[in-house]
Amino acid sequence: MLLSVMLRHLIRHGRLTVTDARGKTHVFAGAPGPEMAIRLHDPALHWKLFLNPRLIAGEAFMDGTFTVENASIYDFLHFFAENLNLAPPYWLTPLYNGFGRAFRNFQQRNPIHRAQHNVAHHYDLSDTLYDLFLDTDRQYSCAYFPTPNISIEEAQANKKRHLASKLLLKPGQKVLDIGCGWGGLAIYLARECDVDVTGLTLSVEQHKVAERRAAAAGLSERVHFRLEDYRAHRASYDRIVSVGMFEHVGVPQYPEFFAAVRTLLEPEGIALLHSIGRMDGPAATNPWMRKYIFPGGYSPALSEVVPVVERNGLWITDIEILRLHYAETLKAWRQRFNANRERIRTLYDERFCRMWEFYLAGSEVAFRQQGHLVFQMQMAKSIDAVPVTRDYMVDWERSHRAPRAERAA
Helix, strand or coil: CCHHHHHHHHCCEEEEEEECCCCCEEEEECEEEEEEEEEECCCCHHHHHHHCHHHHHHHHHHHCCEEECCCCHHHHHHHHHHHHHHCCCCCCHHHHHHHHHHCHHHHCCCCHHHHHHHHHHHHCCCHHHHHCCCCCCCCCCCCCCCCCCCCHHHHHHHHHHHHHHCCCCCCCCEEEEECCCCCHHHHHHHHHHCCEEEEEECCHHHHHHHHHHHHHCCCCCCEEEEECCHHHCCCCEEEEEEECCHHHCCHHHHHHHHHHHHHHEEEEEEEEEEEEEECCCCCCCCHHHHHHCCCCCCCCEHHHHHHHHHHCCCEEEEEEEECCHHHHHHHHHHHHHHHCHHHHHHHCCHHHHHHHHHHHHHHHHHHHHCCEEEEEEEEECCCCCCCCCCHHHHHHHHHCCCCHHHHHC
16 A cells, blocks of 8 residues: 555554555554544545645545544544654655645635635535534634633634724724624624724625624614725725735735735724734645635745735734634634534535535644644834834723623623
């Protein structure tokens, strides 16, 4: 089995038992540790997993031709990622990485028509699906866990408050939310800070829900949602915020993105960017994730972002790195998804459930084992647009913290 060549090199901690498609058992062991058992049901996997494991493993799990016999797919992916971190460089790794990076500019090319198609692929799924695993406010980005063991609802409320604390909002100001999702942050800012918010999205389904939610909250006069690309928007704002959208921009479009931020921002304005990133430098998107979950998506290293911000004449006034917060967020989503798996199966099918199980599990592992992080970057045109210390953030959060009884509810 050609795959054995790779596994003998990689397994350094624990024991992996592989039953191949012919029923033969192969054992790969390192130092004492967890024991995993997997089964391959298709002989082609013996060589396909060797040649392109990053794509084929997910496809085989979706199709049921690769199964984990004694644990969950999350347990297996965590086990495998840990061994990848322990193993010395593998001779095929430069080939895997080089192939992905050679084509990444093409993969991330994102004109408006293509951006609309990419967004629809993921965000225009069944409305019920997102209700079954997200929090009640449908925050589909990294939550904020100042203390462990809090609910996802409280952690997402913390996230919105944490973002607002960095915007230095004043009543009556105009705020632009680029990539507004289902409108939760825009509604929160309007209600909590007495500001007018315009949200931009390319998702038809998100736009419908956001407008409905603003009307239900009695905020239709102060919160407006537009089905529009940020590159086509023309207005001027005191504040700009973008949460979980930058991952869909693509490196070739970074100059265009930050030029738009600068153009749309008032001279004394403040912008805040919340995005997934990576700590180990520029790379390429996992091919399975790019094909099935986020076409055109990419999580950048800060070294790819900061130079573009500088070239657009924006001050970076604050950067905060959130490390394991997204891992805990994804854990909560994965647990809720699995708890509602049968209902989700009725919406789609078993293959869809396995695809999303692999997506949520693999994403959590990426934040625990593979160098993924979230950064919040505050920017301004003016050197004195924000105070020279960060105390104002802590003060604002404390003064806007919900009462304990409300948090419990």
